[in-house]
Amino acid sequence: MRSDRLTSISAGFTLLEVVVALAVVTLGIIAGFNLVVQISAGSLHMKERTLAGWIASNEITRLRLSGEFPEVSQFDGDVEFAGSNYRWRATVSETGVEDLRRIDMDVAYADNPDQVIGRSTGFISPTAPPRLGGSGWDAAGESGPGAPENVEGENDQAVDSDQPGGNEQAGETQPPENQGDTEGNQ
Numbered sequence: 045m046r047s048d049r050l051t052s053i054s055a056g057f058t059l060l061e062v063v064v065a066l067a068v069v070t071l072g073i074i075a076g077f078n079l080v081v082q083i084s085a086g087s088l089h090m091k092e093r094t095l096a097g098w099i100a101s102n103e104i105t106r107l108r109l110s111g112e113f114p115e116v117s118q119f120d121g122d123v124e125f126a127g128s129n130y131r132w133r134a135t136v137s138e139t140g141v142e143d144l145r146r147i148d149m150d151v152a153y154a155d156n157p158d159q160v161i162g163r164s165t166g167f168i169s170p171t172a173p174p175r176l177g178g179s180g181w182d183a184a185g186e187s188g189p190g191a192p193e194n195v196e197g198e199n200d201q202a203v204d205s206d207q208p209g210g211n212e213q214a215g216e217t218q219p220p221e222n223q224g225d226t227e228g229n230q
Contacts, residue, residue: 096151096162099125103132104147104166113170114145122154129154144169 057065103121107114120133135148144167151162 092161094162095126095128096130097164099123099130099132099151100149100162100164101166103134103149104164104168107134107147108166108168113143114147114168116145120157131157133157139167143171 103123114134114136116136116138118133118135120131123130123132131152131154133150133152135150137146137148139146147166147168149164149166150160151164152158152160
C-alpha cells in the first residue's frame, strides 16, 4: 500500500509548481503587451511628426508662392489637416546673406500650441531662381566665369566643324550623327 501512495503523489504537479508556472506565463504576456503598446505609441508619434513636417513644408511653400518677402518677425496660423486641427508658428530671421531669410516653422496641435510636434526650416528670397530651359539659364551659360571667351588658351586651336569628329584637334571627340532614330521611327 505504501508503494501505491508514493506513485500517485509523484505523478502530478504540486500547487507551488503550478503557481510559479502561471507567474512566468503572466510575466511573459505582460511583457508582450507592453511591447505592442510601445510599438503603437511609436507609430502614432511618427505619424504626428510626419504630418507636422508636411504642414510646415506646405506653409513655407505657401509663403514662397505668395510673392511677398517677409520681414524679420514671428507669426502663426491654424490649419485643418488629415482630420485634426493644428497651429503653426513661423519665425523669420536674417541669414547674413542679403535678400535671403530663414523661416523656422513649428507645428503643434491647436488645443495644445505649446507642445511642438514637428519643426521644419526653409529659406526665401524676393526673387525666384531661374527656371530650367528659361532664358536665365541660356544667358548664364554664355557669359561669366568659365565661359569659352574667358578661358585663356582653350580656343586657340582651329576646329574644322565640317569634318566628322571636328573637335578632335581640341582633344574632344564627337559621336557620329544619325546613328539611330531616337523618336521611335524604326
